[in-house]
Amino acid sequence: MPTPAADVRRPRDAPAAADRTWTIAEVAEEFGVTHRTVRHYEDLGLISPERRGTTRVYHRRDRTRLSLVLRGRRLGFPLDEIRTIIDLYDAPRGRRSQLEYVLAQIDERRAALEQRRRDLEAAIDELGRFERRCRDDLDRMR
Amino acid sequence: MPTPAADVRRPRDAPAAADRTWTIAEVAEEFGVTHRTVRHYEDLGLISPERRGTTRVYHRRDRTRLSLVLRGRRLGFPLDEIRTIIDLYDAPRGRRSQLEYVLAQIDERRAALEQRRRDLEAAIDELGRFERRCRDDLDRMR
């Protein structure tokens, strides 16, 4: 096993935990996606890693955003919709009007999420009822 | 507004509610999709309407399945995965082994759905906390 790349980039005297950075391979590995996927998300503006020369350097912020992206993906949202959502978290909220806009967006998003939750629970309930029926059938076969 | 096509197809003496049928246009309209989408789902084996001559005739069963498909779609599942799920509901459960297979599938599906629910609630919670912060910020601006 070779020396981890992060140890190379991190000077001995610097604190390890705080400002760690990651390579694209590490990030991809950790989140279980390919580097192509990571780059694709960057093309779409979902993450924007630092560049050291030409090489991408990922910070904790990028990992946070990536995990949000992947959760959105697991939930079946299109990537550009995901971007508008997570951009919301970083949106400027200095002026009153901006804050109110953000709050309005939040309401919209929550409505969508709760619609989804209703669908989801309906699906789960239905599955439960179906399982019940199957178990009853099985019992009667004994 | 023209006479609904269903009235034409349904003889005067037949009961209206029980065995009503629908045209592709009616089904599409009712579920808010295009007829192309409905046909696409048929191509993938998600629904299989009766044929009268060359024309598709949709029964209640087809509408039930279609609504399941659309809910699955809202939840972001791929169509072929949706098919395996709703086919489960119509799968033969005569023999014990078949029933046990179905029950195993149900468990799998439920696991996937509950993973999704966790993601969903995490997203909703996060949105709630974020709203809280925004509202606090707004209050402090007064």
Add this chain to the structure above:
DNA sequence: CTTTACGTTGACGTCAACGTCAAGAACGTG
């Protein structure tokens, strides 16, 4: 100093989920 591993930018390929014509066939209505 070459090898090897990892990184980078295009550019094209692919697959799912439909959209979009085109060109008939069938059907009820004036």
Add this chain to the structure above:
DNA sequence: CACGTTCTTGACGTTGACGTCAACGTAAAG
């Protein structure tokens, strides 16, 4: 029975979300 409406089957186009491949840079390791 002509006619507009609705339905049918292709077949090709499009968009999103990546996969894949080529061609090249670079940096540590042998």
